[in-house]
Amino acid sequence: xxxxxxxxxxYSNLVLTLGTNSLLALSIYLxxxxxxxxxxxxxxxxIGAYASAxxxxxxxxxxxxxxxxxxxxxxxxxxxxxxxxxxLSGVYLAMATLAFGxxxxxxxxxxxxxxxxxxxxxxxxxxxxxxxxALALVLTLxxxxxxxxxxxxxxxxxxxxxxxxxxxxxxxxxAHKLLAFVLGAAIAGLAGTLNAHLTFFIGPNEYGFxxxxxxxxxxxxxxxGGLNGPVVGAVILTLLPELLRxxxxxxxxxxxxxxxxxxxxxxxxxxxxxxxxxxxxxxGTPS
Amino acid sequence: MSTAxxxxxxxxxxxxxxxLQDVNLEIPDGGIFGLIGPNGAGKTTVFNLITGLLPPTGxxxxxxxxxxxxxxxxxxxxxxxxxTFQNIRIFKEMSLLENVMVGMHSQLKYGPVGLLxxxxxxxxxxxxxxxxxxxxxxxxxxxxxxxxxxxxLSYGDQxxxxxxxxxxxxxxxxxxxxxxxxxNSTEKTELMGEIRNISARGYTIFMIEHDMRFVxxxxxxxxxxxxxxxxxxxxxxxxxxxxxxIEAYLGREDDEVTADGVTA
Amino acid sequence: MLEQQxxxxxxxxxxxxLFALGFTLIFGVLGVVNxxxxxxxxxxAYAARAVVARFDFPLWAALLFVLLFCGxxxxxxxxxxxxxxxxxxxxxxxxxxxxxxxxxxxxxxxQGLFGAENLRFPSGLVSEETLxxxxxxxxxLDLGIILxxxxxxxxxxxxxxxxxxxRALRAIAxxxxxxxxxxxxxxxxxxxxxxxxxxxxGLAGVLIGLYSNALFPLMGQPMLHKGIAVIILGxxxxxxxxxxxxxxxxxxxxxxxxxxxxxxxxxxxxxxLFLILLVRPKGLFGSQQERKV
Numbered sequence: 111x112x113x114x115x116x117x118x119x120x121y122s123n124l125v126l127t128l129g130t131n132s133l134l135a136l137s138i139y140l141x142x143x144x145x146x147x148x149x150x151x152x153x154x155x156x157i158g159a160y161a162s163a164x165x166x167x168x169x170x171x172x173x174x175x176x177x178x179x180x181x182x183x184x185x186x187x188x189x190x191x192x193x194x195x196x197x198l199s200g201v202y203l204a205m206a207t208l209a210f211g212x213x214x215x216x217x218x219x220x221x222x223x224x225x226x227x228x229x230x231x232x233x234x235x236x237x238x239x240x241x242x243x244a245l246a247l248v249l250t251l252x253x254x255x256x257x258x259x260x261x262x263x264x265x266x267x268x269x270x271x272x273x274x275x276x277x278x279x280x281x282x283x284x285a286h287k288l289l290a291f292v293l294g295a296a297i298a299g300l301a302g303t304l305n306a307h308l309t310f311f312i313g314p315n316e317y318g319f320x321x322x323x324x325x326x327x328x329x330x331x332x333x334x335g336g337l338n339g340p341v342v343g344a345v346i347l348t349l350l351p352e353l354l355r356x357x358x359x360x361x362x363x364x365x366x367x368x369x370x371x372x373x374x375x376x377x378x379x380x381x382x383x384x385x386x387x388x389x390x391x392x393x394g395t396p397s
Numbered sequence: 398m399s400t401a402x403x404x405x406x407x408x409x410x411x412x413x414x415x416x417l418q419d420v421n422l423e424i425p426d427g428g429i430f431g432l433i434g435p436n437g438a439g440k441t442t443v444f445n446l447i448t449g450l451l452p453p454t455g456x457x458x459x460x461x462x463x464x465x466x467x468x469x470x471x472x473x474x475x476x477x478x479x480x481t482f483q484n485i486r487i488f489k490e491m492s493l494l495e496n497v498m499v500g501m502h503s504q505l506k507y508g509p510v511g512l513l514x515x516x517x518x519x520x521x522x523x524x525x526x527x528x529x530x531x532x533x534x535x536x537x538x539x540x541x542x543x544x545x546x547x548x549x550l551s552y553g554d555q556x557x558x559x560x561x562x563x564x565x566x567x568x569x570x571x572x573x574x575x576x577x578x579x580x581n582s583t584e585k586t587e588l589m590g591e592i593r594n595i596s597a598r599g600y601t602i603f604m605i606e607h608d609m610r611f612v613x614x615x616x617x618x619x620x621x622x623x624x625x626x627x628x629x630x631x632x633x634x635x636x637x638x639x640x641x642x643i644e645a646y647l648g649r650e651d652d653e654v655t656a657d658g659v660t661a
Numbered sequence: 662m663l664e665q666q667x668x669x670x671x672x673x674x675x676x677x678x679l680f681a682l683g684f685t686l687i688f689g690v691l692g693v694v695n696x697x698x699x700x701x702x703x704x705x706a707y708a709a710r711a712v713v714a715r716f717d718f719p720l721w722a723a724l725l726f727v728l729l730f731c732g733x734x735x736x737x738x739x740x741x742x743x744x745x746x747x748x749x750x751x752x753x754x755x756x757x758x759x760x761x762x763x764x765x766x767x768x769x770x771x772q773g774l775f776g777a778e779n780l781r782f783p784s785g786l787v788s789e790e791t792l793x794x795x796x797x798x799x800x801x802l803d804l805g806i807i808l809x810x811x812x813x814x815x816x817x818x819x820x821x822x823x824x825x826x827x828r829a830l831r832a833i834a835x836x837x838x839x840x841x842x843x844x845x846x847x848x849x850x851x852x853x854x855x856x857x858x859x860x861x862x863g864l865a866g867v868l869i870g871l872y873s874n875a876l877f878p879l880m881g882q883p884m885l886h887k888g889i890a891v892i893i894l895g896x897x898x899x900x901x902x903x904x905x906x907x908x909x910x911x912x913x914x915x916x917x918x919x920x921x922x923x924x925x926x927x928x929x930x931x932x933x934l935f936l937i938l939l940v941r942p943k944g945l946f947g948s949q950q951e952r953k954v
Binding site: 282 | 448450469470471474475479480482486487488489490491495498499500501502503504505507512513515519523526562565566
Binding site for chain 3: 195205206209210212213216323327330358361362363367370374377
């Protein structure tokens with residue numbers, strides 16, 4: 111038991127971060143599964159983090175309420191900007207979400223009296239327990255899995271393949287895209303809230319372009335063929351920096367290489383059910 | 398005979414280009430109606446207007462007592478119009494069954510609450526979707542390939558899949574955009590039979606086609622579109638012998654269909 | 662005072678325009694949003710400083726060196742990353758994501774090699790003289806930037822409009838397949854475009870490095886974001902739009918700093934970008950038609 115406690119005291123943050131990163135990867139997966147590349151989820155994470163942290167720090171709200179606020183705030187924001195933004199497609203949408211992310215970061219940076227500006231917020235109550243993260247992950251996975259098995263999931267996939275044809279199937283394309291966007295924002299906000307109440311301190315630069323790219327890399331690394339992919343990608347990319355500590359600054363260079371190599375050679379990501387089946391088949395073991 | 402669809406003074410202009418001008422058409426209930434015309438006459442634009450992919454510049458589209466003009470595509474589908482495409486737009490990464498199930502989207506009656514709670518309604522509706530999708534695939538004799546990925550189908554089978562998927566939304570009016578384009582004669586004859594079967598089940602069919610023999614063999618009522626105007630309407634015999642139609646086709650040297658189809 | 666700000670605005674705007682020009686060329690001709698352009702910009706600045714500090718290059722030689730070095734870098738990026746993706750007809754977003762990876766490699770690589778602190782160009786590189794024109798003071802740097810930028814823009818615009826090469830590039834921009842069928846060496850021109858665009862980006866990096874006298878590994882990031890704002894403002898793929906958009910942004914930024922305050926400076930670009938995307942996504946000159954493959 112002793113070694114377990116030791117392990118936990120050293121690595122608890124890491125394990126919990128695996129959980130929150132998985133949530134973030136799933137949030138991007140959700141929008142990607144509907145054909146949208148949104149680089150705004152890091153900003154939504156930040157909105158959730160700041161909203162919940164301010165509530166717990168200054169108003170002493172209970173953790174469950176903070177969690178709810180951390181999901182509602184980004185969801186509402188997503189709803190408001192979603193309506194006009196989601197009319198854009200492909201590259202334009204990606205650019206718009208990137209711009210939005212930067213606007214949020216700059217706004218937070220400049221709203222010093224409220225957000226602490228560049229110095230961030232210090233002294234957030236460390237309320238997150240491992241079971242919070244586990245529960246959040248399980249519930250999110252369950253929700254996304256249920257969606258996939260329903261007409262909503264099929265609608266997302268149809269929209270991703272061919273928006274026009276999807277509309278002619280009776281699918282309200284705009285409403286579905288908005289749903290994916292808002293839900294993705296809520297999940298990112300949840301991750302942000304859990305993360306903020308784990309790390310004690312948050313600052314505006316944690317929710318900028320770098321974070322957005324990190325999340326995107328996890329999702330693409332893992333693959334978006336199913337729900338396992340994003341989680342696998344999150345686990346790998348969370349553990350990798352730990353293993354590569356000795357490389358220091360060049361650690362992130364590895365991330366860049368991973369992204370390029372995956373795009374070039376493994377476009378469906380690591381967790382590609384079809385390829386895995388094929389691989390096992392060739393080895394003579396039925397999967 | 399009652400009218401399923403009525404186009405009145407329908408026009409569509411793109412800047413200075415008048416693609417459709419004052420098109421008047423009545424599609425009767427329960428039959429097979431054909432719209433033919435030389436390349437570039439504006440036929441697909443008519444379908445794009447009916448299904449809401451483009452707004453008309455003028456005129457009305459009456460269906461089931463409402464004007465479709467200005468409505469969004471998914472609303473129009475829910476009112477009872479389904480469509481296939483000239484260049485086949487099936488969902489390639491989904492199985493055949495899933496393709497048809499997507500077509501049933503508007504028919505499934507559960508909401509978000511039922512979905513989350515996995516209510517009885519959710520489960521029975523999903524089961525109904527699977528069963529109906531299988532049934533529709535069997536209508537076009539593709540049920541044995543239900544779990545195959547749509548990408549792997551032959552060209553002719555892909556067209557049949559699109560047909561089954563269009564039927565999934567329980568349409569009252571089925572729009573077929575060049576259903577036999579690119580097919581050989583065996584495939585065409587087979588599809589002609591499929592379409593007749595579907596018509597016999599009570600669906601109203603409105604098709605655009607190039608292949609004159611196909612249209613003459615299948616459609617009871619035909620209209621001819623040339624340069625955005627309707628120049629003739631009537632039954633196959635009348636159309637075949639209409640001097641304006643003959644001139645419209647013969648006048649276009651690049652249209653191979655002329656001698657082959659019109660005077661056959 | 663306002664007039665002096667206008668000089669600053671013009672200089673800044675010129676550099677923005679040069680950067681946006683490279684960015685737009687890649688989008689217009691190759692059809693890719695190259696998010697490593699900011700990193701190439703940064704590499705240009707660092708490369709210039711390296712040859713000046715280590716080998717005592719005079720400024721003009723450093724500029725030439727950067728043009729070549731960054732041009733080659735752009736070529737390598739195209740050859741190793743973008744070309745294979747072209748060969749398999751990957752959907753638009755995929756090359757964009759790959760260029761994000763390239764940017765990460767370059768940004769963090771440079772940080773690993775040179776450290777994260779601000780670096781400066783050695784003093785005395787640019788003459789300290791100023792030119793006085795009716796109350797306006799233009800430093801040698803201002804003049805250099807403005808003249809060089811306008812000269813390059815003029816050359817490029819003329820080349821695109823009047824030469825066979827330019828026509829070929831415009832043909833590719835409309836439809837690579839059609840251009841190929843016309844006998845145009847599409848792949849070769851892709852490589853050339855990558856070279857020229859990267860060279861311009863690197864050059865912009867040196868100019869900004871001299872202008873602000875602060876080099877840091879992530880200096881390309883805000884520039885990239887502004888470049889995106891500029892080309893969307895001017896219309897993606899449109900050269901005139903990139904130039905005018907760059908100048909416009911330069912003015913908007915300088916004036917907003919003068920009248921509102923410097924903290925919101927970077928937000929100006931994004932605010933504009935967001936507005937434009939909502940109101941008129943095709944920008945001032947662009948046409949949002951999908952490129953015919």
